[in-house]
Amino acid sequence: MAISEETEQFQGLASAIQKAKDLNDQVLFSHIKKIQCTNPLSFYQAGRERYAGERFFWEDPAKEITITGLGNVKKLKAAANAERYREVEKSWIKLQETAVKTGVTDVEATGPLLFGGFSFDYESNSTILWNHFGDNLFYIPAFMLSIVGKQAYLTTNLLCSPDDSEKLFRDMINEREAFLSEGLDGVPCGPNSLVKQREVQSAEWKRTVTEAVEEIKTTDLDKIVLARELRLTFEHSIDSGKVLEQLIAEQPLSYIFSLEAGGDCFVGATPERLIKKQGDAVFSTCLAGSMGRGKDQREDVSLGNELLHDQKNLQEHQYVVSMISNAFDAVCEKVVIPDGPELMKNRHIQHLYTPVRGVAKEGVTILQFVENLHPTPAMGGLPKGKAVVRIREMEGLERGFYAGPLGWMDTYGNGEFAVGIRSALIQDNEASLFAGCGVVEDSTASAEFRETGIKFNPMLSALGGNLNE
Ligand SMILES: C=C(O[C@@H]1C=C(C(=O)O)C=C[C@H]1O)C(=O)O
Ligand SMILES: [Mg+2]
Incomplete structure (x- = not known):
């Protein structure tokens, strides 16, 4: 029985x-x-x-x-x-x-x-x-x-x-x-009402981008991802459940995540997978190269085509493809990568996107993939070690979990990690939003400033802030 x-x-x-x-x-x-x-x-x-x-x-x-x-x-x-x-x-x-x-x-x-x-x-x-x-x-x-x-x-x-x-x-x-x-049905989410929105050190940030371009032109540094911060203040404590609800509605093609620690919460809608492992099948994503969305379909398609053929964005992207491809080769039996990127279109932004899949060698765990991949040149730069050091020295903000690997592992050898971008750290009635961009030889401070501005929009929209053009 x-x-x-x-x-x-x-x-x-x-x-x-x-x-x-x-x-x-x-x-x-x-x-x-x-x-x-x-x-x-x-x-x-x-x-x-x-x-x-x-x-x-x-x-x-x-x-x-x-x-x-x-x-x-x-x-x-x-x-x-x-x-x-x-x-x-x-x-x-x-x-x-x-x-x-x-x-x-x-x-x-x-x-x-x-x-x-x-x-x-x-x-x-x-x-x-x-x-x-x-x-x-x-x-x-x-x-x-x-x-x-x-x-x-x-x-x-x-x-x-x-x-x-x-x-x-x-x-x-x-x-x-x-x-x-206690009931799981329809626990209400409180609204978040904005009081203040402030760019943190934007003039300094633009100067840093210009310096980084100079350094790329004159040294062995090829790419560096530089991020900036936007600080929002609300009338009341921010309800992360409400933020998640908005993100789920507005960013259907992204990973929606939150992680609470003490009274704080790291929350976001990231489009970027670092690694997914399902048995021995592994998947990663090369995502780098960005463009805004058009006002109408015609403009959107034209911007997408421009992105697909823009040398500066293709270079930003290619660095990521080469690095992830090498990292996979080292620990996979088989690796499949398409020849060129396609577009990934999210509500506020479009990106160059190349999916990567492989079959992991026996015994290679998801955390080994995380260790080998992080940070990819989409979050750090190239060469990896030098880029991380220069970010630490130049960027002027503490990234914390922003751009770091975030995800889960079960006991059956499965799991998935995304990178914590398009994200915010919520602390009571304040939110720190982070957005970065891949600086390469042909970058300009004004264009990268605009690009990071657009990357704030998913979180701004979910929180009820004022969107960037
Ligand atoms: C670093 C971020 O995004 C990364 C940088 C991109 C770029 O510079 O084109 C595109 C996608 C992401 O890999 C961010 O959103 O904060
Ligand atoms: Mg870019």
Whole structure:
């Protein structure tokens, strides 16, 4: 006779506690069940008070996977150095080795899952702006709603300690019931009302771009991505749920994400995949070279054609294709890259886009891809090391998680990371928006200023700010 779901969970948790005692270490327990499809944003908003500072949201452009996490049973943080990817991997593997799972198995993006990201540059000096995030931040949520295909799954995670008792089971069920019974339907999102919008050091930024062009012409630096900041002040605390709702409606071809840390939230709608891994199939995106959208279809097509043939933008793009292609060659059995770029058109901007796919060599993990790829010349520059150093020295802002890898990994070897651009850091009633551009030999400060202006628009529009031309 089949045992009841509650009995299965109870037995699983009891065995996880026993394992924790035997090993004298913490053991992760995870229960996964199919549930009626629930609106992921309502789930996110339902946790606004109870799980404040411990929520995340992720949706890919194809809407294949939507993940919302609430609470935090285990945080993984690595030291800020080159080892950070391997350190996170080691802790994640260690947790997986002893984890006890019950319920549905083998569905990607369900069960114990690590969500989070890395800062752009582990060597940059951290300021107060990003202090809740630090250099990197990953966590396993307490409750997670995954929508995979059209099916919804609820994962409940618990970290068992050697001195835990079976009371843990009742507490977990009670917490889950209390939370679910609070109602997941239509939790209202508050409006955000803008008070002030300010460009941070724009004259200095333009001078820096001109200096960078000079440096590119006279040294071995080929490309450097320089970003600037826009600061918005609102009347009240900004509701990240409302921002997500707007982004979902306005940016259907982007990854929509948020990651809360302390009272702050990093949120955005990025069009750029860094790496997706599904079994041994891997996918990346070369995205660089930009143009605004036309007022009407005719102008839009003409701007698109101009972009497809513009030497400066093609060069910006080609640096990215070569680098990602080499990084894939090193760890893949097979790599497929189209001959030339196509256009990716988002609401406010169009880009040159080349998709990359491959088959990973056995045992290569998604974090190894992240380590090898980040930062691509779309976020950093070329040569990579020199570009990162020059960004640190010249840019005059702390990128934090902006332009860094952000995403998730499950226990089945799947995961996906995007780069955190078209994004903002929300702190109470203030938002810092970031936008960068690839500076190459033929760049001009005024054109790059305009291009970064357009790149602020997805977040400006979602937040209710004044859009740039
Ligand atoms: C750095 C950003 O965007 C990157 C730079 C691009 C460019 O310079 O053409 C295009 C897409 C992105 O890879 C950003 O949006 O902040
Ligand atoms: Mg550009």
